[in-house]
Amino acid sequence: MLDNLKILLHQGKQFIPDVTSAEVPGVFRGRPVISAVAADGEKLAELCPTGAITSSPVTLDLGRCTFCGECARQFPEKIRFTKDYKLASNDRNRLIIWEGVDTPVVVDPDRVRKEVRNVLGKSMKLRQVSAAGDNSAEWELNAANNVQFDMGRFGIEFVASPRHADGVVITGPVSENMAEPLQICYDAVPAPKVVVLAGTDAISGGIFEDSPALERRFLDKYPVDLYIPGNPPHPLTIINGLLDLTRKG
Amino acid sequence: MEYAIIHNNALIHLDEIPKLNYDAFFELNTGLVRDHPERHCVSYFGYRSDNSLRLICCIADDNSCEIFVSSCQVSCRQQLEAMTSRALCFERYEREIHENFGIAYLNHPWLKPVRYPFNRADRSQAIAGYPFYAIDSDELHEVGVGPIHAGVIEPGHFRFICKGEQILHLEIQLGYQHRGVEELFLRRKKLLQRVTLAENIAGDTVAGHTVAFSQVWESLSGMEIPRDILFSRTLALELERMAIHTGDLAALCTDVAYQLGNAVYGRLRTPLVNFFQEWGGNRLAKGLIRPGRNTFPFTEQLASRLKTVLDTYEPDFEEMSRMLFRLPGTLSRFERTGVVSTEDLLSIGAVGMSARMGGLNRDIRSSHPSLLYETLGHQPVIKHHGDVLSRVLLRRDEIRQSMQYLRQLIQQVPAVSPETEVPVSLQPGMFALSLVEGWRGEICHCAITRPDGELAHYKIKDPSFHNWMALALSVRNNEISDFPICNKSFNLSYCGHDL
Numbered sequence: 001m002l003d004n005l006k007i008l009l010h011q012g013k014q015f016i017p018d019v020t021s022a023e024v025p026g027v028f029r030g031r032p033v034i035s036a037v038a039a040d041g042e043k044l045a046e047l048c049p050t051g052a053i054t055s056s057p058v059t060l061d062l063g064r065c066t067f068c069g070e071c072a073r074q075f076p077e078k079i080r081f082t083k084d085y086k087l088a089s090n091d092r093n094r095l096i097i098w099e100g101v102d103t104p105v106v107v108d109p110d111r112v113r114k115e116v117r118n119v120l121g122k123s124m125k126l127r128q129v130s131a132a133g134d135n136s137a138e139w140e141l142n143a144a145n146n147v148q149f150d151m152g153r154f155g156i157e158f159v160a161s162p163r164h165a166d167g168v169v170i171t172g173p174v175s176e177n178m179a180e181p182l183q184i185c186y187d188a189v190p191a192p193k194v195v196v197l198a199g200t201d202a203i204s205g206g207i208f209e210d211s212p213a214l215e216r217r218f219l220d221k222y223p224v225d226l227y228i229p230g231n232p233p234h235p236l237t238i239i240n241g242l243l244d245l246t247r248k249g
Numbered sequence: 250m251e252y253a254i255i256h257n258n259a260l261i262h263l264d265e266i267p268k269l270n271y272d273a274f275f276e277l278n279t280g281l282v283r284d285h286p287e288r289h290c291v292s293y294f295g296y297r298s299d300n301s302l303r304l305i306c307c308i309a310d311d312n313s314c315e316i317f318v319s320s321c322q323v324s325c326r327q328q329l330e331a332m333t334s335r336a337l338c339f340e341r342y343e344r345e346i347h348e349n350f351g352i353a354y355l356n357h358p359w360l361k362p363v364r365y366p367f368n369r370a371d372r373s374q375a376i377a378g379y380p381f382y383a384i385d386s387d388e389l390h391e392v393g394v395g396p397i398h399a400g401v402i403e404p405g406h407f408r409f410i411c412k413g414e415q416i417l418h419l420e421i422q423l424g425y426q427h428r429g430v431e432e433l434f435l436r437r438k439k440l441l442q443r444v445t446l447a448e449n450i451a452g453d454t455v456a457g458h459t460v461a462f463s464q465v466w467e468s469l470s471g472m473e474i475p476r477d478i479l480f481s482r483t484l485a486l487e488l489e490r491m492a493i494h495t496g497d498l499a500a501l502c503t504d505v506a507y508q509l510g511n512a513v514y515g516r517l518r519t520p521l522v523n524f525f526q527e528w529g530g531n532r533l534a535k536g537l538i539r540p541g542r543n544t545f546p547f548t549e550q551l552a553s554r555l556k557t558v559l560d561t562y563e564p565d566f567e568e569m570s571r572m573l574f575r576l577p578g579t580l581s582r583f584e585r586t587g588v589v590s591t592e593d594l595l596s597i598g599a600v601g602m603s604a605r606m607g608g609l610n611r612d613i614r615s616s617h618p619s620l621l622y623e624t625l626g627h628q629p630v631i632k633h634h635g636d637v638l639s640r641v642l643l644r645r646d647e648i649r650q651s652m653q654y655l656r657q658l659i660q661q662v663p664a665v666s667p668e669t670e671v672p673v674s675l676q677p678g679m680f681a682l683s684l685v686e687g688w689r690g691e692i693c694h695c696a697i698t699r700p701d702g703e704l705a706h707y708k709i710k711d712p713s714f715h716n717w718m719a720l721a722l723s724v725r726n727n728e729i730s731d732f733p734i735c736n737k738s739f740n741l742s743y744c745g746h747d748l
Contacts, residue, residue, distance in 0.1 A: 004509055007568055014516050026527025029536070049442040066445055068536045073544070081530070128401040132426045134744050136452025136533045139496075141401050146515045160399035177365055177376045177425045177747075178404060181396045207437070207445045213367040213429030231535055232452060 014147050019239050028234070029067045029081040034058050036100035039078040047071055050200070050207055062087055062095040062105070062229035063203035088228040088241025095203075095227055107226070107244040115192040116225065120166050120246050123155035126196070127165035127189060131182050132214075133172030137199035137232035141169065144235040151239050156246075162186075167194025167225070171232075173201040173208040176215035183218060194245075196226045198238065203227050251277050252308075252319040257617035257684045259316075260468045263697065266305065266320045266680060271329055274304070274321035279335035281308045281317060289598050289611070291316065291684060291693045293342040295350055296706040301325070302350055307682060307695070311616035316682065325350045325370075331357035338598030341714060364424035364747045368432065379422050381408050388412060392729065396425045403743035407732075414728045419721045426747035434707035440466070440540065440673065448535045451711060451745035453493060456485040457687025458709075458745075459538040461694040464619065464683035466540040469675040469696060475666035478543050483621040484658055485525075485534055487651040490688040492521035494644040494651075495566070497740050501641055502573070504734040505582040513569045520558050527554060541671040552659040559652055570645050583638035587723035587735035590635060594719060601690010603716040603739055606643045607635030613686035625654055635723075637731075640738040677702045689713060689742065711745030 016022045024030075041055030048071060052064035058078065060071070072079045084104065089095055091108045130138050144151045145158065159165050162185045174182065186193065197219075200206040205214060228241045251273065253266050269277065282288050293306045301324050308317045323329065331354035332339040346352055347360045351370030354360060362369070365376045383391070389412055396404035406422040430450055437443055447462035448455050460482045467474055495518040502510030522532040529537035529545040537545055573579055589599075591608040604611035612629035614622040630646045632639035675698050685692045690712030697706040720739045724732055 003572060007509060007513060007572060010565060010568060011513060011516065024526070025523055027530040028526055029530045047441070049437075049439060049445045066535070067531065068441070068445060069530060070441055129397055130401075130403045130426075132428050132744065132747075133403065134449045134452035135403055135742065136449075136455070136535070138401050138403065139453060139533065143519070146519070147512045148516055148519055158401050172426075173428060175425065175427050175747075176367060177427055178396070180377065181404065181425065185397055201449070207442065207449055208428050208430075208433065211367075211429040211433055213427050213432075231449075231531075232533065234532065 015150050016148055019149065019236060020243070022236060024083055024085060024234065024236065028083045028085065029069050030234075031084040031087055031105060032060055032065075032072070032079055032081045032097055033102045034060060034079050034097055034099040035077065037077050039075050044071060044075055044078065047074060050204070050209065058099040060097045061204075062097065063092060063227060064200065064206065064209075065229065066200055066206055066231040085234050085236045086240050087230065087233070087237050088226055088244065090224075090226050090245060092224070092227060095229060107241070112245060113192060113225065116194060117246060119192060120194065124167070124194070124242070124246055125157055125159045125165050126167055126169050126194070127162045127185060128158050128169045128171070129182050129185050131170055131172040131178040131202070132175035133199065133201065137171040137201070137230075140232045140235050141171070141198060141238060144238045149235040149239060151242070154239070154243060156242050162188035163190070165189050166192070167196060169196040169198050170202045171198050173205040173211070173214050174216045174218060175213055179215040179218060186218070186222070193222075194225045195222055196228065196242070197224055198228045198233055200229060200231045203229060206231065252317040254315045255318055255682065256314060256316065257613070257682070258464045258468050258619050260676070260679050260681050261318065263678050263680050266318050269319060269321050271321050271323060271327075274306070274319060275330055275332055277319055278306045278308060279332050279339075282336050282338060286595055286609075287312045289600070290338055290342065291691065292682070292695050292708060292710050293339065294695070294708045295346045295352075296697060298705075302352070304346070305680070305695075309617060309684070311611070314617055316617070318680070318682075323352070325352055328353050328355055330355050333357050337596045338715075340597075341718070362424065364427050366427055367429055376424050379406075381422070382410075382418065382420050384410055384417075389417065405743050409729060409732075411729055414730065416724045416727055416729050416732070419724050421717050421721050423717065423743060423746050426744040428744070428748065430748040431707050431709060435704050440671065444539055450709060450748070451742045452533055454489070454687045454689065454692070454711070454742065454745065455534045456482070456489040456538060457685055457689075457692050458694075460486060460620075461683045461685040461692045463538055463540040464685070465681045465694045465696045468681045468683070469679060469698060470541070470672040471676060472541045472672065474541070477546065477663040477666050479620045480658065480663050481543060481545075481547050482538060483625075484547060484655065485537060486620070486685070486687070487654050488521060488525065489534060491648050491651045491655070492518055492525075493688045494648045495521065497737065498573075498641065498644055500737050500740075501734060502579070504737050505579050507573070507576070507579050510569060510573050510579070513565065517562055517566055517569075520562060524555060524558050527551070542668065543665060546665040547662055549662055552662050555655065555659055559655060563652065566648065574642075574645075580638070582731075582734060583641055584636060585634075586637045586731050587727055587738065588634065588636045589719050589723045593722050594635070597718045597722070598715045599719045600715050601686065601712045602640070602643060602647075602688070603690060603712070603719045605629055606632045606639040608633040611691065613684045613691050617684050619685075621658070625657065637734050637738045675702045675704070687712065689740070690716065709748055711742050713741040713746045716741050717746065
């Protein structure tokens with residue numbers, strides 16, 4: 001017993017007091033900023049492994065970006081990745097970064113379904129479905145619930161049964177073989193069913209886009225409440241996205 | 250000569266791989282592994298060439314550091330004697346070849362689907378109709394779990410046949426994660442696309458698979474890799490091993506309801522993955538490793554940062570581990586639970602951690618070393634009981650070992666080599682193979698180039714391909730309530746298997 005307490009004491013304070021303003025260590029490829037300086041847009045677009053960059057005007061789609069950083073490496077004057085980890089939005093168009101525009105990515109409060117904020121504002125239980133996810137986004141979703149990030153303090157938790165859940169968090173590009181289990185799980189969730197896409201693979205297919213092994217029609221059928229970009233998304237990106245979706249201003 | 254001899258990361262002209270008739274091919278490869286525990290099959294696959302199928306089999310000899318490569322040209326309509334009838338380690342390889350190309354093997358125990366790939370030979374087979382083994386008895390019942398599991402993990406279906414609480418048989422059905430990765434390696438033409446694919450084969454083994462891909466690419470393009478890149482890759486592999494093992498210890502504590510252990514190991518993993526981010530901008534090392542290039546040079550500042558990270562990690566890790574292995578409550582759950590015998594591990598061809606926990610020495614770092622493992626003088630950690638406790642202890646000891654390697658490595662940080670142009674063209678008509686010991690075990694990537702230098706075939710093997718069978722065997726005669734710790738103690742990859 002005393003030894004257990006000693007171990008506890010040695011951990012010190014581990015939790016991040018304010019997850020909305022904490023700084024991430026070292027280099028981190030968060031929200032990119034595209035400057036207005038002239039650059040070879042064609043070459044830039046050609047460079048991107050997932051076609052996330054368009055040439056004129058130069059834009060970068062966070063829903064397709066794998067955050068490999070190659071564009072910033074080859075065109076440091078044009079593109080730089082900031083440490084801003086708030087990347088989630090409920091509006092797919094807001095994931096597109098335009099050249100010469102340096103504004104945060106935010107959740108559009110007008111587009112949030114009323115019942116989401118009224119019913120889920122203080123407590124939200126989620127069922128996670130890995131639909132051909134590579135286990136990196138899954139790792140980070142788990143990390144969001146560890147003692148440091150501690151998403152549970154906001155009443156947001158993952159549950160085992162879809163019957164207990166208020167929505168689904170989908171990771172992975174949605175394989176043909178997972179299409180039916182995903183549908184069955186979604187059908188078992190009571191309304192209002194929130195749909196969250198976590199990670200580039202889920203949002204656009206990422207590097208797997210157009211693979212003949214995918215079956216993404218599920219995503220055309222239902223409205224998406226939140227897109228969380230990243231490859232995988234950082235736990236702080238996940239937590240802030242879910243908070244912005246469910247909390248009033 | 251019936252086979253060509255190559256070494257890890259070597260390149261060989263396709264024409265130099267002897268083409269045998271199937272009988273000779275069968276005798277050769279089953280003969281190589283039977284009664285030779287030092288040998289195992291690292292890759293066996295088929296690829297279409299000249300309107301027929303060429304089978305290529307690679308058997309590694311752990312004593313001589315050699316890999317024996319042989320091949321055989323067959324037609325998809327031919328009936329072939331299954332090598333599984335002689336040596337069980339070919340079982341899943343032959344199922345895969347059957348599923349992909351329709352070859353009807355004779356005397357194979359059961360040619361079940363492996364992963365229902367989109368380009369399977371028989372599209373009328375669908376994953377919902379998987380043929381499970383069943384026993385008809387009033388005294389037995391079945392328990393089905395998945396594909397979606399209780400936790401935030403990947404999908405797969407487990408079908409138990411139980412007598413009361415006791416498991417008689419477990420069958421693991423995979424394939425839900427199939428993304429067509431191998432085919433995409435051919436379709437995506439840019440190097441950056443292909444290395445991004447390699448990073449996403451298994452997001453928990455980014456360093457392992459990306460190093461394997463890079464080594465294949467570098468041998469195909471004839472690049473010499475300078476020491477600083479070898480250094481960074483060795484460092485990344487060992488750091489990945491440490492981080493994942495630490496996370497696994499946390500999860501194992503959860504499964505025996507030891508909350509303190511879960512919290513402490515769970516938070517100890519964070520500084521390790523955060524160090525990856527400090528180094529290369531991503532907590533799971535995506536973007537860090539690139540063929541022929543040192544994108545994020547490891548500096549003296551990073552070395553001293555890593556030293557600080559390890560210095561603060563170590564006392565907390567040791568304190569927690571002393572406690573974990575002293576508690577009767579945890580030990581009684583770990584000890585003699587989920588035992589796999591050395592003979593079984595050998596016969597199914599288990600590799601990596603899943604082999605070493607049961608007395609089978611399989612470690613590419615010592616048997617087919619590349620990178621800086623020879624200078625580190627790596628000696629594999631081996632446990633002998635094959636139970637959950639052995640797998641937990643193996644993790645503890647491998648964390649210590651990796652920590653020691655990291656400390657040793659950062660004492661001498663090599664100077665950054667000048668950046669060289671990475672060739673975009675590959676040598677035509679070649680076969681390349683790379684073996685890497687990821688944290689789970691042996692990763693094998695093989696590539697074949699066409700006469701015009703384009704990729705003709707890309708074959709990936711994650712260690713989980715072999716080791717899922719070890720999990721299925723481990724739970725026999727155990728209580729079904731012990732399944733979670735058995736599963737977690739192996740922690741195998743779904744997406745790495747399904748590709």
